[in-house]
Amino acid sequence: MSALEQTPPTSSTLERPTLSLRGVNKSFGAVQVLHDVHLDVYPGKVTALVGDNGAGKSTLIKSIAGIHPIDSGTVEFEGKPVQLNGPRDAARLGIEVVYQDLALADNLDVVQNMFLGRERKRGVVLDEASMEEAARDTLTKLSVRTLKSVRQLVSSLSGGQRQTVAIAKAVLWESKLVILDEPTAALGVAQTRQVLDLVRRLADTGHAVVFITHNMVDVFEVADRVAALYLGRVAADVPISEVDRTQVIELITSGRSGELGLASDALED
Amino acid sequence: MSSNTLTAAEASGPHKPAAGFEGDRHDNTVGGAVRGYLNKLRAGDLGALPAVLGIVVLGILFTALRPDTFLTPLNLANLLVQSTPIIVLAMGLVFVLLLGEIDLSAGVVSGVCSAVLAQLLVQAGVAWPIAVLGAIATGAVIGVFTGSLVGIVGIPSFVVTLALFLGFQGVTLRLIGQGGTVPVREPVIRALANENLPVTLGWILAALVVVAYAGFELWRWRSQRSRGLAHQPLLLVVLRIAVIAAVVVGVTAILSVDRALAAAIDLAGIPYAVPLVVLLLLVLTFVLSRTSFGRHVYAVGGNAEAARRAGINVTRIRVLAFVISSSLAAISGILATSRLSSVTPDAGAGNTLLYAVGAAVIGGTSLFGGRGRARDAVLGGLVIAIIANGLGLLGVAAYLNFIITGGVLLLAASVDALARRRAATARR
Numbered sequence: 001m002s003a004l005e006q007t008p009p010t011s012s013t014l015e016r017p018t019l020s021l022r023g024v025n026k027s028f029g030a031v032q033v034l035h036d037v038h039l040d041v042y043p044g045k046v047t048a049l050v051g052d053n054g055a056g057k058s059t060l061i062k063s064i065a066g067i068h069p070i071d072s073g074t075v076e077f078e079g080k081p082v083q084l085n086g087p088r089d090a091a092r093l094g095i096e097v098v099y100q101d102l103a104l105a106d107n108l109d110v111v112q113n114m115f116l117g118r119e120r121k122r123g124v125v126l127d128e129a130s131m132e133e134a135a136r137d138t139l140t141k142l143s144v145r146t147l148k149s150v151r152q153l154v155s156s157l158s159g160g161q162r163q164t165v166a167i168a169k170a171v172l173w174e175s176k177l178v179i180l181d182e183p184t185a186a187l188g189v190a191q192t193r194q195v196l197d198l199v200r201r202l203a204d205t206g207h208a209v210v211f212i213t214h215n216m217v218d219v220f221e222v223a224d225r226v227a228a229l230y231l232g233r234v235a236a237d238v239p240i241s242e243v244d245r246t247q248v249i250e251l252i253t254s255g256r257s258g259e260l261g262l263a264s265d266a267l268e269d
Numbered sequence: 270m271s272s273n274t275l276t277a278a279e280a281s282g283p284h285k286p287a288a289g290f291e292g293d294r295h296d297n298t299v300g301g302a303v304r305g306y307l308n309k310l311r312a313g314d315l316g317a318l319p320a321v322l323g324i325v326v327l328g329i330l331f332t333a334l335r336p337d338t339f340l341t342p343l344n345l346a347n348l349l350v351q352s353t354p355i356i357v358l359a360m361g362l363v364f365v366l367l368l369g370e371i372d373l374s375a376g377v378v379s380g381v382c383s384a385v386l387a388q389l390l391v392q393a394g395v396a397w398p399i400a401v402l403g404a405i406a407t408g409a410v411i412g413v414f415t416g417s418l419v420g421i422v423g424i425p426s427f428v429v430t431l432a433l434f435l436g437f438q439g440v441t442l443r444l445i446g447q448g449g450t451v452p453v454r455e456p457v458i459r460a461l462a463n464e465n466l467p468v469t470l471g472w473i474l475a476a477l478v479v480v481a482y483a484g485f486e487l488w489r490w491r492s493q494r495s496r497g498l499a500h501q502p503l504l505l506v507v508l509r510i511a512v513i514a515a516v517v518v519g520v521t522a523i524l525s526v527d528r529a530l531a532a533a534i535d536l537a538g539i540p541y542a543v544p545l546v547v548l549l550l551l552v553l554t555f556v557l558s559r560t561s562f563g564r565h566v567y568a569v570g571g572n573a574e575a576a577r578r579a580g581i582n583v584t585r586i587r588v589l590a591f592v593i594s595s596s597l598a599a600i601s602g603i604l605a606t607s608r609l610s611s612v613t614p615d616a617g618a619g620n621t622l623l624y625a626v627g628a629a630v631i632g633g634t635s636l637f638g639g640r641g642r643a644r645d646a647v648l649g650g651l652v653i654a655i656i657a658n659g660l661g662l663l664g665v666a667a668y669l670n671f672i673i674t675g676g677v678l679l680l681a682a683s684v685d686a687l688a689r690r691r692a693a694t695a696r697r
Contacts, residue, residue, distance in 0.1 A: 107567055107570065108567060117581050155692060
């Protein structure tokens with residue numbers, strides 16, 4: 001591994017990656033879903049994870065989240081090798097996943113949702129005041145101005161606001177790596193704008209962000225790096241400035257684009 | 270109200286310089302709070318409104334129809350005592366309904382527990398505290414059983430409790446014996462529904478409740494305001510305290526009047542069952558709104574998958590909800606035993622459960638889970654008790670009694686379903 005790290009870095013890899021995957025393999029029975037995956041995710045940067053349906057995006061994030069432990073390969077978190085054998089391992093390290101189907105309870109308010117399962121207490125009594133303050137601080141830090149009240153029920157929020165709350169919930173836990181699974185998939189134009197702004201601020205506040213999307217506009221709007229998966233392999237993991245839209249689409253659909261992408265022998269098996 | 274109020278509230282509160290969250294400040298005005306409430310109503314969340322309206326309308330109706338008997342202290346005391354077993358049973362059902370489950374066996378569980386109580390007192394001859402503990406423990410064990418079948422085995426609660434509804438009637442029948450009635454003459458148990466607090470003690474307790482409630486509400490308002498948290502306008506807090514105070518003082522006053530029919534007997538004071546219900550209301554409200562267990566009950570009812578992903582042990586919450594429901598059913602059974610001074614083989618069968626479900630739903634607890642409070646059981650239980658009591662005074666035929674009570678439950682369930690639909694369409 002050390003040999004890899006000493007390879008001359010490009011400008012954007014000078015910083016130590018928050019998460020670093022090397023040679024990760026994952027199979028479900030006879031089906032190998034992830035092949036020798038290399039991926040670096042940097043603090044303060046948005047990494048767009050793109051790939052066609054079935055390319056292995058979901059499996060990859062579930063491996064990072066500890067839901068599907070990997071078969072082989074190494075995972076380093078902030079430079080230290082780690083084992084991710086369950087969601088708790090991931091949460092302890094500061095990895096938070098915001099799933100596409102939002103894990104929010106409609107009948108609870110914003111504060112209650114953000115602290116769900118991890119309520120602050122004084123004795124047996126819920127410490128509502130401190131939770132409300134912390135929730136508001138987090139939302140303020142992320143410059144969320146669209147919420148009328150933090151004591152609003154989630155059922156009364158728009159899709160974009162709900163996504164915002166889900167993301168803020170992930171940030172509340174001093175998370176270092178936030179993984180967003182298609183956060184703009186079901187949103188309108190204005191709400192997509194809100195969420196993309198929020199994703200940007202998430203990175204600007206020092207989080208490493210993995211952003212899964214099918215939308216090329218979103219990728220070039222918000223991402224600093226792009227990682228393309230093709231049939232379970234990482235076809236490219238490069239700064240966004242080194243690729244254009246056509247190249248990214250080629251990487252997604254064929255795993256190659258000019259000099260970039262998988263060697264032809266890898267594509268054959 | 271006016272823009273003056275708004276600026277006054279804005280100026281007086283030492284708010285944090287918050288970006289956004291205007292609502293957290295605007296809600297501080299009475300106008301904002303009223304608008305918020307109207308919005309909630311429009312979105313289908315009726316809260317306590319139907320129950321309060323029901324109590325007022327039915328009260329006026331029965332007073333008009335039976336002016337000599339309905340609004341007398343004697344009948345009102347009777348009505349309150351009548352309502353207590355329904356209220357306590359409904360309080361337990363609130364926990365199960367909050368999860369979106371149902372406990373059709375709650376009524377007959379109260380019957381089994383009262384049979385256990387009677388057998389412990391009469392056959393075994395144990396002291397009343399042991400008998401009471403035995404009855405409640407029986408309820409808790411039944412709750413573990415029911416909750417495990419629902420939460421662990423995964424049978425729909427409707428089926429589990431329907432089966433138990435039948436099964437437990439058999440258990441009560443076995444314990445009490447065919448055609449038999451076990452009289453319960455134990456003085457403490459009998460006193461619950463048949464004896465009253467001394468008038469002075471009643472007033473002291475009433476004053477304590479009002480002062481404690483007012484103190485807590487004002488303290489919370491102050492601390493929320495000083496920390497710049499979302500809070501209600503002071504006027505609204507004071508208004509709520511005034512309403513509670515008026516109700517507590519009013520009820521205490523009525524119950525402190527000598528209501529004996531014969532001049533020779535002195536019959537005044539609050540029946541012991543009433544402060545017991547108030548105590549349960551306080552404890553359960555605390556559990557639901559101020560502990561993480563309560564929060565998790567709402568979360569599981571609102572979105573079980575979200576709760577699971579948040580690390581909440583959903584199975585444990587399900588089992589505990591049934592334990593609470595069945596334990597409260599046992600207390601309800603004890604109150605019913607006290608009122609009748611006996612236990613019959615059909616204790617807790619018949620319309621007991623229907624009344625309790627009706628009470629919870631009329632009070633504002635949703636049958637779809639996620640919405641409900643302990644106070645719903647009290648308000649709805651009073652509505653049900655007023656209907657039963659009023660129809661009794663009118664001498665309505667038994668068949669009509671069933672039809673009317675069933676109709677009221679259907680009406681409440683319709684309101685609940687429509688409110689839910691309304692909330693779903695209001696969202697998007």
